[in-house]
Amino acid sequence: MKTAVYPGSFDPATNGHIDVIERALRLFDKVIVAVGDNPGKKPTFTIEERMGMLKESTKHLNNVGIDSFSGLLLDFVKGKDSKIIIRGLRAVSDFEFEFQRALLNRVADGDIDTVFIMTKEHYVYLNSSIVKEMAMFGGKVSGLVPEIVEKRLKEKFSKT
Ligand code: PNS
DSSP, X not given: OOEEEEEEOOTTXXXXXXXXXXXXXXXXXXXXXXXXXXXXXXXXXXXXXXXXHHHHHTTTOSSEEEEEOOSOHHHHHHHTTOOEEEEEEOSHHHHHHHHHHHHHHHHHOTTOEEEEEEOOGGGTTOOHHHHHHHHHTTOOOBTTBOHHHHHHHHHHHHHO
């Protein structure tokens, strides 16, 4: 049973993230999507809200677990009996940041590897921030995010 952990902020999940989960499931028996806080970002949705949206958006898939973590990613991965971290790669601009983190994690624990999965071409330009910006100013985000995320974005930004 090969389990991989797909960590991220998922604030909120986009169709690019869901595509990476679907692709990872072709390579691994189980994928645990782990919602964590990136200390460099101020989240829009709470961890619980992000997990709820991910649960709803992956209900068509088997062998996906939605979890959260705080502290070091490595400790979470090891606690799940896994040695694999999944990260999505969109463009070369992602590479340097991801390369540094993957190597740092491997220096900290030589058993851990990071597997990069390229998102579907259609979603290469997508990230959570750009989707939030669109939604905040009343732009259309259908087709960019799962339906539940579209709904929650509307609710969130109609209040502010
Ligand atoms: O979607 P993001 O914002 O790129 O996700 C970043 C996340 C949450 C995966 C990253 O910040 C993380 O791993 N945080 C846990 C703290 C940690 O282990 N830091 C050292 C990594 S080298």
